[in-house]
Each structure stands twice: as C-alpha cells, then as structure tokens.
Amino acid sequence: MPTPSLAALPIRRLTRRDLKACADLSEDRGWPREEHKWSFLLTAGTGYGIDDPQGGLVAACAVTEYGPQERPELGAVGMVLVAERHARQGVGRRLMQHVVSTMGTTPLTLHATPNGRPLYEELGFKVTGRAEMLRGFFMPGGPELRVATRPATGEDLAKILRIDAEVFGADRTHIITRLPAFADQVRVAEEDGRIIGYAAAWPNMNTHVVGPLIAQDTETAKALIASLAAHTDRPLRTDIDVRHEELVAWAKERGMASVAFNAVMTYGVAELPGDWRRRFAPLTVAAG
Helix, strand or coil: CCCCCHHHCCEEEECHHHHHHHHHHHHHCCCCCCHHHHHHHHHHCEEEEEECCCCCEEEEEEEEEECCCCCCCEEEEEEEEECHHHCCCCHHHHHHHHHHHHHCCCCEEEEECCCCHHHHHHCCCEEEEEEEEEEECCCCCCCCCCCEEEECCHHHHHHHHHHHHHHHCCCCHHHHCCHHHHCCEEEEEEECCEEEEEEEEEEECCEEEEEEEEECCHHHHHHHHHHHHCCCCCCEEEEEECCCHHHHHHHHHCCCEEEEEEEEEEECCCCCCCCCCCEEECCCCCCC
C-alpha cells in the first residue's frame, strides 16, 4: 500500500500510553527524553500528536489549560516537536494550527526558541517577554538572606493556591496539587507566619529544575532558590523572566550560567495575566 501523505495523517489526542513515543520523539530531535516531564504534561494537560505509519510519532505537542474547565482562561503550549525525517514539510504548522483552532477564543502562551519563533509569528503569536535559562551548581555565599523558608506541608496548600492564583492570574489547582508527587522539594517562604512565596525543585535528567518560583520580592526569591539548592547535590536549572535583573545577576554570581534565551509569546491577549513582579520562573516553559 502507498504511504499516506503527511497532510492526510490525522491529528489525535495523546495519552500516557504515548509516553515512550513522546520521549523517543524528543530524543530524535536531540532533546533529552524527559519522560518525567512528559508524563506530567500528558496527565495534567492534553497532548496532540500525529502517528507515523512506520511507527512512532511524526509530531507532538502538549497544551496545559488554566482556569475553569468549561471555559479556560489561558492555554500554555509546549513540547512542539516534529521528527527529523519529517522536518520542514509543514507538519509543525499544521499541528499548531490545529491547536489554535481547537482552543478557540482561549488566549495562548508559549516559550519559543529562536528556531521556532518565525513559525509562531506566522500564526499570529506576539513576543511579549523573554526568559533566560540558567544552569549550574549553586554556590552558597554572599550576604545573609534573612527570609525564612521551610518545607511545605499539606496544611499550606490552600494558602499556596491563593497566592498562586493571584500571581499567575488564573487558577491552576490541577497543577499545584500535583507538585508534591512531581517535585522532589516544595518549599515556602514565611514572614510573621504568613506565606509570602513558594517554589519547587523537580527532577529533570541530571538536574533539578526550579519552578514554579513565586515570591513577594527578589530577596524572597533568592532565599527560596538557596534553600532548594541546599537540599540537592544536582545542578539547578531555571528560566527567569529577564525583567528580574537583580535575581538573574545574583544567580550568576552564585555559579549558574546562561544557557539560552526564549521568547515569551502570546496569542489572543496582549500580555500574560497576573503579576509578573512576583512571578519569577514558570513550573516549566512547556506549561507556563
């Protein structure tokens, strides 16, 4: 039988049963397999993919929705991948067009690499910010950080959800409630018994990714990063909004180096909701 054309191959929803195929696709494009992250995204969000008649996936992506289930207020698009053998044949454009169409009037956001940005701009996404990826072994030192931090407990959940919704600008209870199982650490910062920030560190290959990072101010963000670093022997990785110049400079002084810059893009909304001044880093660039 003749092989169907790429344009004729259907786009379907992915499930956790597609985890290995998604990881294989990542590896095919020179990305880490990131099975832990893929599993999270396919469980907390919705995956879309195109099956390859010869086996595996032609392309895949993940969409994480926030706000009321019946009327999402924001959708984050991530992990947009096309197999190397099918690259530059319009597959990525078709997959993204499907996502945009499926999401309807729901505003979208994504973090774009320099290579991916032209496609997203063609589809109507606008650059609204930048994030700098930092990675390295954190070295303690410098002026003492006076913000108190501690491991989060189940009793903190309601307070974390309140501050997160306020700062993120949309409800993401389905994401935050999964953090204890997804992350190796979740810590909160306190002031006079009041939670003023929280952060998690989750395993990704040989690193711990710091995210989300929500904090009252830069000093609180520093204290949360330092406290997470004190409880791991892995290098840290995080993606910091470049507007937080002081935190970026401090992290570099403490041993973390710049790896890459991604453009933060939006579709259907001029800027992201919430309070960027207290939103320092996303859970992952794939989920916002």
